[in-house]
Amino acid sequence: MPTPPSATPRDEPVIRDRGDACPGALRLHAADDGYLARVRIPGGLLTSRQASALALAADRFGDGHLELTSRGNVQLRGLAGGCGTGLAELLDGAGLLPAPGHERVRNIVATPLSGIGSSGRPHVTPWVGELDRLLCASTRATALSGRFLFAIDDGRGDVAALDPDVTLLGGPRGRALVRLGAARGAVEVDAADAPRAALLAAEYFLDSADAAGTRAWQVSELPAAHAPEEGEFALRLGSAGIAADVLPQVAWPYAPSPRPWGPGTGDRTPLCVLPPLGRLTADQWRVLVGVAAGGEGDGELRVTPWRSIVLPGASTRRPLDGYARLVAAGLSVAPDGPWESVTACTGRPGCAKALSDVRADARAVVDAGEAPAGPAGAPVHWSGCERRCGHPRGAAWVDLVATPDGYLLDGRPVPSHELAQAVADARRQPRVSEDAVKK
Numbered sequence: 001m002p003t004p005p006s007a008t009p010r011d012e013p014v015i016r017d018r019g020d021a022c023p024g025a026l027r028l029h030a031a032d033d034g035y036l037a038r039v040r041i042p043g044g045l046l047t048s049r050q051a052s053a054l055a056l057a058a059d060r061f062g063d064g065h066l067e068l069t070s071r072g073n074v075q076l077r078g079l080a081g082g083c084g085t086g087l088a089e090l091l092d093g094a095g096l097l098p099a100p101g102h103e104r105v106r107n108i109v110a111t112p113l114s115g116i117g118s119s120g121r122p123h124v125t126p127w128v129g130e131l132d133r134l135l136c137a138s139t140r141a142t143a144l145s146g147r148f149l150f151a152i153d154d155g156r157g158d159v160a161a162l163d164p165d166v167t168l169l170g171g172p173r174g175r176a177l178v179r180l181g182a183a184r185g186a187v188e189v190d191a192a193d194a195p196r197a198a199l200l201a202a203e204y205f206l207d208s209a210d211a212a213g214t215r216a217w218q219v220s221e222l223p224a225a226h227a228p229e230e231g232e233f234a235l236r237l238g239s240a241g242i243a244a245d246v247l248p249q250v251a252w253p254y255a256p257s258p259r260p261w262g263p264g265t266g267d268r269t270p271l272c273v274l275p276p277l278g279r280l281t282a283d284q285w286r287v288l289v290g291v292a293a294g295g296e297g298d299g300e301l302r303v304t305p306w307r308s309i310v311l312p313g314a315s316t317r318r319p320l321d322g323y324a325r326l327v328a329a330g331l332s333v334a335p336d337g338p339w340e341s342v343t344a345c346t347g348r349p350g351c352a353k354a355l356s357d358v359r360a361d362a363r364a365v366v367d368a369g370e371a372p373a374g375p376a377g378a379p380v381h382w383s384g385c386e387r388r389c390g391h392p393r394g395a396a397w398v399d400l401v402a403t404p405d406g407y408l409l410d411g412r413p414v415p416s417h418e419l420a421q422a423v424a425d426a427r428r429q430p431r432v433s434e435d436a437v438k439k
């Protein structure tokens with residue numbers, strides 16, 4: 001079983017001399033395979049119309065593929081120079097650019113299965129839209145970095161484990177916890193106040209960063225002398241008319257990510273689809289949109305931070321309606337498939353820093369059939385260099401980093417002919433954890 005993360009120690013304070021360089025839908029990144037656009041999808045929530053617009057953008061301006069990110073966003077690659085205006089107009093027409101000045105700060109992940117089935121937990125998905133609306137209306141929020149992350153968790157502890165800067169955790173009796181960074185404590189507020197409290201938490205961080213003068217991008221980068229405190233935060237909430245109780249110690253829950261196919265919950269069983277390495281062709285994406293639109297509800301799709309997609313209205317009880325079409329399109333919809341928990345950065349040829357085509361290398365190992373899948377295997381991440389972009393968060397994971405001479409596996413060189421077996425062994429007994437290194 002995946003292991004819960006231990007409490008993350010505070011990182012050393014970081015002195016920044018510039019703003020972050022995260023790409024957006026308007027600020028494109030010049031990669032080796034063309035320009036890259038990252039479209040923020042708060043909560044990973046997409047209507048079928050918005051999803052169709054993304055496929056159109058990939059075909060019209062990009063390389064015909066869509067990539068899912070570790071924050072539940074969507075990337076387009078291989079964009080031609082000069083496409084910015086057309087891309088922005090297309091996205092804006094689909095409601096994917098509601099506030100151009102805020103487009104890079106709309107980083108919100110949310111429990112993908114919230115409100116589906118009868119979990120007994122609060123349905124927190126509506127908080128996503130409310131927090132996004134508040135963010136986009138806040139001039140102060142434009143000072144947040146493109147890396148600052150909000151997590152809206154329904155109490156099970158899945159997205160709360162992703163090292164967010166602000167966590168909202170739904171609780172019983174209409175209450176919610178609000179936490180800044182990796183603090184052990186939190187403040188408790190009425191659920192109706194939760195989205196506003198999250199925005200105020202972000203503004204508290206900005207004030208702390210200004211006072212520190214270090215231009216921190218994230219809460220973990222603040223010097224200890226300027227670390228947020230629950231008591232001060234509760235006072236700030238009180239000044240804004242939000243009653244808050246301070247909880248010095250909280251037993252934070254932990255739940256692993258949803259697996260392909262998702263849990264069975266009667267007629268509302270959702271499909272959870274896993275595209276290999278989080279990358280789909282526009283045609284595969286349209287199959288997903290079609291299956292979502294053919295199910296119950298309004299055709300909603302939920303992109304997860306684990307590079308999968310939940311279709312809340314598509315039922316596993318009617319396989320002919322969608323299941324078979326997804327399988328025929330090459331998408332994984334069953335647990336224990338070979339691609340489960342296998343991720344990779346961009347690598348060659350898209351990234352100039354890459355020392356290898358990590359996606360091809362990952363495919364070769366998966367094709368070798370050595371690596372265990374599903375609960376028997378820890379997540380494995382392939383990186384083209386030591387920056388380890390997009391690596392897993394929370395649980396222990398297996399770390400593969402390309403070097404000029406081959407791969408390091410959890411820091412040890414491995415001959416290429418032994419790589420598949422070594423990865424399989426490491427996934428059975430992962431020895432390196434998120435907290436140990438991998439920064």
Ligand code: SF4
Nearest residue numbers: 345351384385388389
């Ligand atoms: S980990 Fe290195 S090679 Fe991979 S995308 Fe990041 S910078 Fe590029």
